[in-house]
Amino acid sequence: DVKVTQSSRYLVKRTGEKVFLECVQDMDHENMFWYRQDPGLGLRLIYFSYDVKMKEKGDIPEGYSVSREKKERFSLILESASTNQTSMYLCASRHRLAGMDEQFFGPGTRLTVL
Amino acid sequence: GDSVTQMEGPVTLSEEAFLTINCTYTATGYPSLFWYVQYPGEGLQLLLKATKADDKGSNKGFEATYRKETTSFHLEKGSVQVSDSAVYFCALTLDFNDYKLSFGAGTTVTVRA
Numbered sequence: 001d002v003k004v005t006q007s008s009r010y011l012v013k014r015t016g017e018k019v020f021l022e023c024v025q026d027m028d029h030e031n032m033f034w035y036r037q038d039p040g041l042g043l044r045l046i047y048f049s050y051d052v053k054m055k056e057k058g059d060i061p062e063g064y065s066v067s068r069e070k071k072e073r074f075s076l077i078l079e080s081a082s083t084n085q086t087s088m089y090l091c092a093s094r095h096r097l098a099g100m101d102e103q104f105f106g107p108g109t110r111l112t113v114l
Numbered sequence: 115g116d117s118v119t120q121m122e123g124p125v126t127l128s129e130e131a132f133l134t135i136n137c138t139y140t141a142t143g144y145p146s147l148f149w150y151v152q153y154p155g156e157g158l159q160l161l162l163k164a165t166k167a168d169d170k171g172s173n174k175g176f177e178a179t180y181r182k183e184t185t186s187f188h189l190e191k192g193s194v195q196v197s198d199s200a201v202y203f204c205a206l207t208l209d210f211n212d213y214k215l216s217f218g219a220g221t222t223v224t225v226r227a
Contacts, residue, residue: 004157042118042203042217043158058214090157102148103215105157 003027004106006091012112019078021109023091030096032074033103034058034066037088046089049074051096081113116141120204120218127194127225135189135221137178137204145206147171147180147187148215152201161189161202194225 007022023032030051035043035058045058049068063085067075074093078085088110092103121136139145146165150158162171167182176191187204204218 040219042219045214102160107157
């Protein structure tokens with residue numbers, strides 16, 4: 001069974017803290033994605049990675065960075081968390097040759113920044 | 115830019131009722147279209163897709179037809195169950211090697227027994 005796992009389901013952090021969200025997939029997928037999900041806005045792409053050590057900004061990269069040192073792991077970093085980064089964060093992966101086929105999603109991390 | 119607009123929720127239905135969720139898109143090329151579903155407490159999963167005009171995607175009793183003339187991809191199910199309660203997202207992607215999905219805002223559907 002294909003699987004994308006995220007390090008935490010719920011996370012509470014304070015303003016200014018550095019926050020790491022981890023995502024691991026066991027499908028040997030080249031492409032990985034980080035989205036945030038907010039009510040009424042759907043999913044918005046933060047960053048994506050074509051392959052190991054490769055990354056590209058999505059639609060809302062400000063305040064975030066990413067790391068992809070190993071193929072199976074894609075980390076989202078909030079350098080200095082702010083209250084407007086309170087959201088649900090979803091990781092996804094896809095095979096490079098999937099073309100129009102599906103992305104596989106993790107269960108999400110609900111982050112609250114106080 | 116490319117975008118997806120779907121009907122606002124929430125939608126509340128009784129079991130065995132007919133469900134329609136409208137989705138229209140704006141795209142500069144010829145997108146592929148998707149419906150994703152998010153059950154409570156879970157991540158998104160692909161429900162169905164269509165890659166060209168007049169294609170019909172279907173899965174779990176849900177159907178959607180790619181209508182290029184009306185730029186629409188409405189989701190339908192003839193008889194819903196309580197287990198269909200979820201958030202439904204319409205999405206598009208452009209070009210064979212495009213990595214990006216553009217999502218609609220999502221429609222929350224609640225089915226009552």
